[in-house]
Amino acid sequence: MRQSFKVFCMSMLAATSLIPLAHADDKDTIDYRQHIMNTLNEQSAALGQILSTAVPDDNAVAHLNAIALTASTALKAFEPKVPGGEARPRVWSDWPDFSKRMNEFAQKTAAAAKTANEQGKDAALSNILDALTCKSCHDVYREEKK
Amino acid sequence: MRQSFKVFCMSMLAATSLIPLAHADDKDTIDYRQHIMNTLNEQSAALGQILSTAVPDDNAVAHLNAIALTASTALKAFEPKVPGGEARPRVWSDWPDFSKRMNEFAQKTAAAAKTANEQGKDAALSNILDALTCKSCHDVYREEKK
Numbered sequence: 674m675r676q677s678f679k680v681f682c683m684s685m686l687a688a689t690s691l692i693p694l695a696h697a698d699d700k701d702t703i704d705y706r707q708h709i710m711n712t713l714n715e716q717s718a719a720l721g722q723i724l725s726t727a728v729p730d731d732n733a734v735a736h737l738n739a740i741a742l743t744a745s746t747a748l749k750a751f752e753p754k755v756p757g758g759e760a761r762p763r764v765w766s767d768w769p770d771f772s773k774r775m776n777e778f779a780q781k782t783a784a785a786a787k788t789a790n791e792q793g794k795d796a797a798l799s800n801i802l803d804a805l806t807c808k809s810c811h812d813v814y815r816e817e818k819k
Numbered sequence: 820m821r822q823s824f825k826v827f828c829m830s831m832l833a834a835t836s837l838i839p840l841a842h843a844d845d846k847d848t849i850d851y852r853q854h855i856m857n858t859l860n861e862q863s864a865a866l867g868q869i870l871s872t873a874v875p876d877d878n879a880v881a882h883l884n885a886i887a888l889t890a891s892t893a894l895k896a897f898e899p900k901v902p903g904g905e906a907r908p909r910v911w912s913d914w915p916d917f918s919k920r921m922n923e924f925a926q927k928t929a930a931a932a933k934t935a936n937e938q939g940k941d942a943a944l945s946n947i948l949d950a951l952t953c954k955s956c957h958d959v960y961r962e963e964k965k
Contacts, residue, residue: 745881
């Protein structure tokens with residue numbers, strides 16, 4: 674966490690008022706998609722704690738919205754063909770399948786967030802398992818590193 | 820990350836269709852607030868990469884919204900008086916100041932997200948430093964652990 678915060682502070686110092694076109698190098702590209710996938714992991718874990726009744730459910734709707742929002746950003750972060758991190762090379766060699774799954778994940782979590790916003794958390798949480806397809810995709814496309 | 824995912828999967832298995840009242844034990848309470856603060860860290864780092872032009876800015880608006888949404892959940896996660904993790908005891912002994920700062924953080928990031936949604940990312944990013952008060956609060960209330 675310290676490293677991320679340092680990167681962030683340096684970034685802030687380097688920031689100008691408008692953002693010119695960026696050119697990511699490989700480490701930047703990998704770091705960026707890991708920030709997004711780590712966000713999904715943290716928010717899913719928080720939601721999991723709510724589902725198992727380990728913690729109160731006050732924030733359930735916000736977690737569902739944060740997951741949907743972050744899911745909508747994930748595919749873009751994998752578009753640069755830069756193997757590394759925990760992504761298996763087949764992310765890019767099987768791109769039609771990978772991108773289809775990622776888009777479905779974004780659509781299903783968006784639908785769950787919509788249900789939560791319109792009908793409340795209980796309605797959304799009752800079938801949230803359908804939306805959170807993390808494991809089936811990780812089994813194919815992720816090589817987990819300690 | 821593996822541990823969080825396991826917790827999540829177990830939570831899913833334990834989940835019933837409706838969520839009864841939860842009673843958090845201390846470890847659950849600390850884990851939960853860390854999921855939220857880690858989310859803020861990951862999303863701020865991703866935004867920092869955009870600000871430093873290390874990566875393209877396609878997702879900038881989504882990151883601002885994710886930060887605002889998560890900021891809105893953070894204070895609730897500290898309400899149980901459970902010292903531990905990286906939180907200094909003065910979070911609770913100085914609660915009026917801590918909660919004031921956390922509420923201001925939520926308000927300022929919500930305003931930045933609103934600007935991004937209404938006027939676009941450049942308008943929001945040009946004064947985002949005002950909203951991201953992470954360091955000034957961490958200096959007082961966080962004891963960082965490796």
